[in-house]
Amino acid sequence: MTKTYLVDQSFDASITTSYFLSIRSSSGGLSFCVLDPVTNTYIAFANIPFVDKSADGIKTQEVLLQEELLQLPYKKVLFLYESTKATLVPSALYDQSKHHELFALNHSATDDEIELTAQKIRMADAWNLFSIPRFMYHLVKTQFESVSFYQHYSPFVETCLLASQKKQGESVMHISVHEHFFDLVVLKNRKMVLCNSYNYKHLNDFLYFVLFAFEQLALDAKQTQVILHGISNKQNPLYKELKKYLQQANISKATTQFKFSSHMRIQESDKLLFHNLFNLAICV
Structure with a gap:
């Protein structure tokens, strides 16, 4: 690029x-x-x-x-x-004084070279608790004194939930593709039932995790909308292969x-x- x-x-x-x-x-x-x-x-x-x-x-x-x-x-x-090192904590369970304890539920919190910070995802009524390398945190903080830090779940989940407001009763799977991992957000009747990230190296890894989520959440392949983000055209191998299994798959709009x-x-x-x-x- x-x-x-x-x-x-x-x-x-x-x-x-x-x-x-x-x-x-x-x-x-x-x-x-x-x-x-x-x-x-x-x-x-x-x-x-x-x-x-x-x-x-x-x-x-x-x-x-x-x-x-x-x-x-x-x-x-x-x-x-x-980064995939983040966890969503329901607002009712969130406690700023327990960042390390909450983060350790899904990730290692023993690394001394990280800073833990959190931002509220309003529409999910949850807090996005995530780590950022300490050198990066202080590098940015030094240059921009009043900076606010975010992990990518925050804009992605907010965007998905905003889009769902006109989709009452529908099930939607949002897939956000990154270089070495992808995020899955699944909404049922405008409520989030899954938000997770998966590392992948090969096309089969990608397909396995997506189809496994369909099975575990009992999603109807013919009725569930599947929207791919982070992909710019229909020639992308991930899109082309996924379309073979999920006809409802489409690429997101800007x-x-x-x-x-x-x-x-x-x-x-x-x-x-x-x-x-x-x-x-x-x-x-």
């Missing part, structure tokens, strides 16, 4: 304190976008692909310190960290919660691939 850098002509560096900046960190690099909340329109988008396996995130640090748009002040800064400046000419594929980034402002 090549670098993308788009800035609308309406972007005004003198009034960025009225804009929202959303940043996404993933295994494939760093991407960010700028939202004008007055018009509810994205007026800047950048994707800088790289692989950073260093213990202290040297490449990530370089991008954060060198990209011009990231040096400006913003009204809100939202930092999205993509966010309907926000607009994109027509002058930037963001590719439709980018709107789909970076869906969590573009939906992150829903969480504010």
